Amino acid sequence: MLTVYSDAHRLQHGQSELIDGTLKPCFETPSRADMVLAAVRERELGDIIHPRRHGLDPILRVHDADYARFLETAWQRWSDMGRDYDALPKMWQIRRLREAIPDHVEGQLCYYSMDCGTPITAGTWAAATAAADTALTGADRLIGGERAVFALTRPPGHHAAFDYCGGYCFLNNAAIAAQALRDRGMRKVAVLDVDYHHGNGTQDIFYRRADVLFLSIHGDPRTEYPFFLGFADEKGEGEGLGYNFNFPLSAGSCVSTWFVALDCALDQIARFGAEALVVSLGVDTYRGDPISRFQLDSPDFVTLGARLAGLKLPTLFCLEGGYAVGPIGTNVVNVLAGFEARG
Numbered sequence: 001m002l003t004v005y006s007d008a009h010r011l012q013h014g015q016s017e018l019i020d021g022t023l024k025p026c027f028e029t030p031s032r033a034d035m036v037l038a039a040v041r042e043r044e045l046g047d048i049i050h051p052r053r054h055g056l057d058p059i060l061r062v063h064d065a066d067y068a069r070f071l072e073t074a075w076q077r078w079s080d081m082g083r084d085y086d087a088l089p090k091m092w093q094i095r096r097l098r099e100a101i102p103d104h105v106e107g108q109l110c111y112y113s114m115d116c117g118t119p120i121t122a123g124t125w126a127a128a129t130a131a132a133d134t135a136l137t138g139a140d141r142l143i144g145g146e147r148a149v150f151a152l153t154r155p156p157g158h159h160a161a162f163d164y165c166g167g168y169c170f171l172n173n174a175a176i177a178a179q180a181l182r183d184r185g186m187r188k189v190a191v192l193d194v195d196y197h198h199g200n201g202t203q204d205i206f207y208r209r210a211d212v213l214f215l216s217i218h219g220d221p222r223t224e225y226p227f228f229l230g231f232a233d234e235k236g237e238g239e240g241l242g243y244n245f246n247f248p249l250s251a252g253s254c255v256s257t258w259f260v261a262l263d264c265a266l267d268q269i270a271r272f273g274a275e276a277l278v279v280s281l282g283v284d285t286y287r288g289d290p291i292s293r294f295q296l297d298s299p300d301f302v303t304l305g306a307r308l309a310g311l312k313l314p315t316l317f318c319l320e321g322g323y324a325v326g327p328i329g330t331n332v333v334n335v336l337a338g339f340e341a342r343g
């Protein structure tokens with residue numbers, strides 16, 4: 001399987017995030033991608049190519065232009081105030097506060113952020129656009145006839161919505177790629193999110209559309225991040241009604257329960273008649289993940305890959321979460337190798 005990778009991911013290296021009431025080192029670190037790349041090489045998964053630049057247009061097909069401009073300019077405006085530390089919001093535009101977009105960068109940081117765990121740094125825009133190019137290059141190769149491609153995307157993307165960032169995500173790599181597949185002629189595209197956390201951003205982007213089916217298996221938002229989206233009754237709106245499927249599972253759910261949900265999701269994808277599949281591949285469903293609470297073990301990721309191959313669809317994998325850095329490479333490549341082995 002072909003891998004698309006850019007070293008530019010290293011430019012996103014936040015220093016801290018608020019956890020358990022104190023600022024702690026970010027879980028979303030460059031070492032995650034290093035370990036995955038090492039495993040791709042070690043397991044001889046296939047060729048590794050660098051992304052082609054695609055510019056802003058494909059990004060603006062799913063993201064708000066003002067939001068993109070904020071991401072692009074935030075750090076310079078932040079550092080122009082003499083601030084050399086990560087840009088993090090310190091409040092939110094919560095219910096019954098005015099929804100006007102502030103002029104000042106500090107206010108915009110609050111307006112465009114979902115949480116305080118997604119630091120904007122000097123290299124954020126460069127890293128995020130390189131990740132989007134990585135996913136888009138994978139989509140290009142799928143259109144060119146590849147059966148499956150792995151986009152080693154970092155920073156991740158599935159929490160990034162039309163006009164806000166969060167959950168370590170700035171640009172929604174999987175959504176950008178799904179839209180590119182649509183723009184290149186694929187009539188129906190499915191996005192399956194197997195990360196521990198609900199892909200609120202991807203749902204937000206496609207919620208009112210019937211041409212992109214979104215499905216997510218994740219920790220129940222009643223207790224798990226992102227708390228305010230990802231419930232089973234969210235089925236789409238307008239033309240998109242019936243094209244959104246959430247499978248929330250209680251924290252601590254067993255592996256067999258997880259795979260029952262997966263099979264239900266795969267059945268919906270087959271019914272939809274998808275011509276291509278984009279997988280938001282988070283491996284924070286791993287039993288040893290430090291911030292998540294599912295039970296998958298490394299061999300289960302091989303099974304996941306094989307089940308996905310059973311759809312016989314051109315498939316683009318976009319890396320999302322996974323914070324047990326030691327086994328992340330094994331777990332990610334297990335999915336990809338399991339997919340390949342199924343043939």
Ligand SMILES: NCCCCCC(=O)NO
Pocket residue numbers: 017115117159167168195196197225282284291320321322
């Ligand atoms: N800082 C709160 C938890 C962020 C979750 C990030 C993630 O793995 N999303 O898939």
Ligand SMILES: [Zn+2]
Pocket residue numbers: 195196197282284320321322
């Ligand atoms: Zn996650």
